[in-house]
Amino acid sequence: MEHAFTPEEAAIVAASQASEATAELLRFIRQGAYSERAPFDVEVTGKLAEALKLSIDIEGDPAPDSILDDDERKLLTDLRDALVAFLEGWVG
Incomplete structure (x- = not known):
């Protein structure tokens, strides 16, 4: 089921996901792998993918006269x- 976010809500979620991923990447730089089995403590790739998808959704379909x-x-x-x-x- 897809959430129907307003553009503002989508921006908040996207920023939150990107911020969490960024924080974890910075933690990785400072401290190294989270464990022997996983480099990260959070799903960095999934969070960045969701942030990117939401940012595309906010922009909407490019108009034919766009750049x-x-x-x-x-x-x-x-x-x-x-x-x-x-x-x-x-997620599925």
Whole structure:
């Protein structure tokens, strides 16, 4: 089930996810791997993927008259679709 965030709510969630991931990456730099089995204490990749997906959602579909060309618009759409599939598999 997908959440229906307002753009402001999506921005808060995206910033929170990106901040948590950033904090964990900084912790990793200072202290090293979290354990012998895992480098991180939190799901860094999943949090960054969600933050990126939400930021794409906030921007919305690029208009045909945007600065993006057709190939770039297609790449952005493909990236969002891949992030959705990744997150569904990650959380699912």
